[in-house]
Amino acid sequence: MTDQKVFHIYAKDRCIMHSIKEEEFEITWKTLKNMVGLMKTDYKPEDLTYEELLVRKEFKDASY
16 A cells, blocks of 8 residues: 555636646646736636645555
8 A cells, every 4th residue: 555645736716736746746836826926817826725635545466
């Protein structure tokens, strides 16, 4: 069994990116916050939130 963190990013209440791996999250989060701050959109940086999830993957003995 292995545990893996993944992240979902939301703009207001809408999921805009899902299942981002832990090693990719930090750069993705910073880039998205900067983009929203620079571009003319209906969103502001404070509209962005994220959810951290722990996914447990279980591998059973398999014969291929």
